[in-house]
Amino acid sequence: MKTGLWMAREIAVTRRQVVAALAALASVIALGTGWLDSPRDSGGHPLLLTRENLAIKRYLERAVQWSRTMGQAQQSLADVLPASGAAHSAPGNLYQHARIARETREQLAEIARQIASDDTPPALAGLHALARVASDAQSAYASAVLNAVAVPDTERLDLAYRSGVQAADSLRALRQALARQNGGDGHE
Secondary structure, three states: OOOOOOOOOOOOOOHHHHHHHHHHHHHHHHHHHHHHHOOEOOOOOEOOOOHHHHHHHHHHHHHHHHHHHHHHHHHHHHHHOOOOOOOOOOHHHHHHHHHHHHHHHHHHHHHHHHHHHOOOOHHHHHHHHHHHHHHHHHHHHHHHHHHHHHOOOHHHHHHHHHHHHHHHHHHHHHHHHHHHHHOOOOOO
16 A cells, blocks of 8 residues: 555664764864854965964054054144244144143153064064164154144254154055055055
């Protein structure tokens, strides 16, 4: 007697088959998660993050942040630097500009401390030297601007402008080196 096209048969699944199926499913999930969470290079290829590669990646992230902060500080200093030979329009501007320059100098001093105490991967020693040069140039610029804001005479203003050019050049060199390392624009 037929009950249809299919005859009822009992399907026997052994414990070993269940364990193998669960292990295969867990492997697929682990591989999928690993593939999705793997860091990628600029071409989209997965990277192997050894301890050294991870240290380099983290250092580059910090260096990009330092670069951003130095760029913002440089803009703040340029905004408060009086025009050549011009006096501040009101005493309130003098106090506000001096406060901004002082706070910016303190911010740059903190960046300099971070750079000096950073655990730099040996492969990035040259980049670290550029970060130190840029930080020192930014700090010198902040001090020169603070002096020029306090007493805006020609000599102090000229020194501040020259310091600004040196700070911009050193920051540009750092950003170019970061761009080469990151495969981006150095502002990432």
